[in-house]
Amino acid sequence: MNPILLVVIFIVATLVGYKIISNVPSLLHTPLMSGMNALSGITVLGALTAAAAAASTGSRILGALAIILAMVNVAGGFGVTHRMLKMFRTKEETR
DSSP, rough: HHHHHHHHHHHHHEEEEHHHHHTTTTTGGHHHHHHHHHHHHHHHHHHHHHHHHSHHHHHHHHHHHHHHHHHHHHHHHHHHHHHHHHHHHOOOHOO
């Protein structure tokens, strides 16, 4: 596939994604983030599968990098979701 076409697709997908996310009401951000964390878990499984099926050393390194980045995404997403949920607790619940 033409590399310029891939860059154009990436840019269009980025702009459309930004437009969609910017229109989400703030009350829905926490549930949507929790759902995205579940999808990121599926990304980890895909990265593990790709790394396991890799034949060359370069592919294995890229697979390991994909696993690391996907795990950082999952851990960071759950951390942010936890912090957001703490904002909705009352003082009585935190005791």
